[in-house]
Amino acid sequence: MHDEISEVARHRQVRGGARLAGTVADLARPITVVGSSMPVGQLEVMFRSPEVTCVAVQDDEGGARTGMVMRAGLTAALTGRLGYGRAVLERKPVSSVTDWAPMTVSPDDAVSTVATRAMERTEAHRYDDVLVAGSHWGTAATADLMRALVAALAERTTQDPHTRLPTRATTYHSLSRRCGLVRGSATRAVLVLLDVRGMSALNARHGLETGDVVLVEIAHRLRTGLPRGCEPGRVGGDRFAVLATLPAMDDIHAAASADQLRRHVLGRLAEPSGGLDELVWPDLRSSVVWSVAGAASPDELVAEAEARLARDAGAPLEVATTTSATGPAPAESSPAAPVPGVPPTSAASAASPALPRRGGRGGVANLPARRLD
Numbered sequence: 001m002h003d004e005i006s007e008v009a010r011h012r013q014v015r016g017g018a019r020l021a022g023t024v025a026d027l028a029r030p031i032t033v034v035g036s037s038m039p040v041g042q043l044e045v046m047f048r049s050p051e052v053t054c055v056a057v058q059d060d061e062g063g064a065r066t067g068m069v070m071r072a073g074l075t076a077a078l079t080g081r082l083g084y085g086r087a088v089l090e091r092k093p094v095s096s097v098t099d100w101a102p103m104t105v106s107p108d109d110a111v112s113t114v115a116t117r118a119m120e121r122t123e124a125h126r127y128d129d130v131l132v133a134g135s136h137w138g139t140a141a142t143a144d145l146m147r148a149l150v151a152a153l154a155e156r157t158t159q160d161p162h163t164r165l166p167t168r169a170t171t172y173h174s175l176s177r178r179c180g181l182v183r184g185s186a187t188r189a190v191l192v193l194l195d196v197r198g199m200s201a202l203n204a205r206h207g208l209e210t211g212d213v214v215l216v217e218i219a220h221r222l223r224t225g226l227p228r229g230c231e232p233g234r235v236g237g238d239r240f241a242v243l244a245t246l247p248a249m250d251d252i253h254a255a256a257s258a259d260q261l262r263r264h265v266l267g268r269l270a271e272p273s274g275g276l277d278e279l280v281w282p283d284l285r286s287s288v289v290w291s292v293a294g295a296a297s298p299d300e301l302v303a304e305a306e307a308r309l310a311r312d313a314g315a316p317l318e319v320a321t322t323t324s325a326t327g328p329a330p331a332e333s334s335p336a337a338p339v340p341g342v343p344p345t346s347a348a349s350a351a352s353p354a355l356p357r358r359g360g361r362g363g364v365a366n367l368p369a370r371r372l373d
Helices: 040-044 069-077 085-089 112-119 141-160 168-182 199-206 206-223 251-268 300-313 344-350
Strands: 031-035 055-056 066-070 131-132 138-140 188-196 231-234 239-246 283-289 362-368
Touching: 031 251, 040 069, 040 085, 066 069, 066 085, 069 085, 112 141, 138 141, 168 231, 168 239, 168 300, 188 206, 188 300, 199 206, 206 231, 206 251, 239 251, 251 283, 283 300
Parallel strands: 031 055
Antiparallel strands: 055 066, 131 138, 188 239, 188 283, 231 239, 283 362
16 A cells, blocks of 8 residues: 555544543552551551552451541541540540441442442542452542543443444544644545445344444454544444545645545455355445645535435446546546556546645545455
């Protein structure tokens, strides 16, 4: 593949690096355990370390109780209502300032369940840490639980739960961001649309479960096989999108590079794998649109890409046509075959006429997909 394809989409979507927590074990950290007979004065010394926010307390009198002392609770006890708390408590055992009924959970408990229970506690202990019982005692901060819950909610609203690809709204937001970065520069935004042909017939013939497996496999290949910086998304029940940003180049090379990206995507989806066979693996229709250098409109890119798919919905798979924003060009007998003596990018650009500079939309190269054997 030509070097320009490796430079496609230099502007990458900002993604969070932290792994979403599913169970409390993902958030738990070790906790110091002390005996209930330790003097409060010694416990106060331990809390001088800013890393210590709470300690677990085990009953030295032979009981099976395990309690907890939070920094905020100890500070309040040592201050006292009349200011004599430290003088009164310094020599008393830790058991006198221990919460013997802390919220205790299992490492395998779901974060969503634990966070809900934590918020149901009384106001005095609502934001206390949660004890995690396991082979070793641990603790999970309520703030971490809530952050994990919010992160999971954010992922659920921005990712398709079935394919794990960004949703249509998220994909459009990413396209708008790319168009914003293009303005005033020499780069171009690119949008590739992929449509699964005959998805309803596939579901009817092989069942919904098989159809879901096909969609998940397509999503997996898009997620793992795109050039660096490209973004896949699921924009419909059987519709996928790929976003990219072309580096600075002239109109002919931009048309060739955009179509080369489309062909690269189709090449990744050409053959079935895993438990799927030729009878199940679907054909794909595709279209690609790209903006002029330095100007891009997400609405116009989407509208033009959708128009290309709708216009060629009935086109036979054996015929490949190349079109621009101004109209169709002569058809090629084999769009994937290189012209002898000419690099692949030049061959693709030869089939793509110079792009009109109007409407924030550079051109369209629309080829009904066929197997790239």
